[in-house]
Amino acid sequence: MIPLFEEYPDLTNNIPRAELGKFPTPIKPMRLIGGDIGVKKLFIKCDDVSGEEYGGNKVRKLEFLLGEAVRNGVDEVITFGAAGSNHALATALYAGKLDLEATLMLIPQPNARYVRRNLLMDYAAGAGLEYFPGQMTASIAARLKVLHNRFMKKTATRVIPFGGTTEAGTAGFVNAAFELRGQVEKRKMPEPDYIYVPLGSMGTAVGLMLGLKAANLKTRVVAVRVVPFEIANHRKMKSLFDRTSRFLNRADPSFPRYELTEDEIILHDGFFGGRYGLFTRESAEAVAYADKREGIKLEGTYTGKALAALLDDGRKQLLKDRVVLFWNTHNSRDFPESVDSVDYRALPHSLRSYFENSVQPLDRKK
Numbered sequence: 001m002i003p004l005f006e007e008y009p010d011l012t013n014n015i016p017r018a019e020l021g022k023f024p025t026p027i028k029p030m031r032l033i034g035g036d037i038g039v040k041k042l043f044i045k046c047d048d049v050s051g052e053e054y055g056g057n058k059v060r061k062l063e064f065l066l067g068e069a070v071r072n073g074v075d076e077v078i079t080f081g082a083a084g085s086n087h088a089l090a091t092a093l094y095a096g097k098l099d100l101e102a103t104l105m106l107i108p109q110p111n112a113r114y115v116r117r118n119l120l121m122d123y124a125a126g127a128g129l130e131y132f133p134g135q136m137t138a139s140i141a142a143r144l145k146v147l148h149n150r151f152m153k154k155t156a157t158r159v160i161p162f163g164g165t166t167e168a169g170t171a172g173f174v175n176a177a178f179e180l181r182g183q184v185e186k187r188k189m190p191e192p193d194y195i196y197v198p199l200g201s202m203g204t205a206v207g208l209m210l211g212l213k214a215a216n217l218k219t220r221v222v223a224v225r226v227v228p229f230e231i232a233n234h235r236k237m238k239s240l241f242d243r244t245s246r247f248l249n250r251a252d253p254s255f256p257r258y259e260l261t262e263d264e265i266i267l268h269d270g271f272f273g274g275r276y277g278l279f280t281r282e283s284a285e286a287v288a289y290a291d292k293r294e295g296i297k298l299e300g301t302y303t304g305k306a307l308a309a310l311l312d313d314g315r316k317q318l319l320k321d322r323v324v325l326f327w328n329t330h331n332s333r334d335f336p337e338s339v340d341s342v343d344y345r346a347l348p349h350s351l352r353s354y355f356e357n358s359v360q361p362l363d364r365k366k
């Protein structure tokens, strides 16, 4: 039984969930980095090991998203993402475990080694891959029409949006806040003042914000934006918060309708770098530093930017005497070796450019 359902038993009957991950995920001190930047009480939440074979933050969302798909009796899920999307890959892998087919609709992003790896793993997981390079053109519109017709035929198909952020997916991170409270009660760490987390499709940050209120923790989320402002902003965060709060309240009326005002939101804007998936000097440095100092494996699109923001705030003495939790949203499980032997030419032709063109400058091996 997950902590959110223990607290609100009626949710158990009304919200389906597939057990996919391994929870609670550990909390560990980050003593060396904390010492370097003068944050004595710095900890890490290891969602990188949230699943046995594939971890990261998407597992918590997929427990709810795929639970819903199974209850709806679908045989296929379709989702969206950038070419190297961790969400798309996680969906493919966990859909497979539940005997659901997965189709991934992918759009361009800056090239990186992890993009190649994820694409090969998507393929090895047996996912259907559809790539939409370039701007919206007539041919893409025609392609979308074909896909649309396929949706219509297969009414049982379930569409999961970018990043897995629906009310149900976000509920996975409401639960995560209750999980954290349990760990604070067990003295795994003191009650945090701040949680640093990347802000993409917003489900992680907003789910935590709602969950922290519901779990009665004083902890505040520092959301480090890694996508354009049009995609993640105060208004959209509030809207998702309200929708998720209503969703839980409908499923169990004893779950209160929480309110969020926009001035409660801490949105860190300075580490995005102007383009999704583009590594910045700061993110690349944070990734290298976390690995060298603590053996923590991060990446440049999300977690490197979130850690860079934390390091910067720490060095500016903004976190002095604070209890700070870095929420690691990135998978750290190795892929099976067999993936290395996948020939990229087996993938749709239009994806070859990721393998034939070089990776972005900050991702090149020194």
Ligand SMILES: *Cc1c(COP(=O)(O)O)cnc(C)c1O
Pocket: 056, 057, 086, 087, 163, 165, 198, 199, 200, 201, 202, 203, 204, 205, 302, 303, 329, 330, 331
């Ligand atoms: C998807 C993803 C995020 C962003 O989470 P959202 O809920 O979409 O905001 C952060 N980190 C990693 C590694 C991710 O793959």
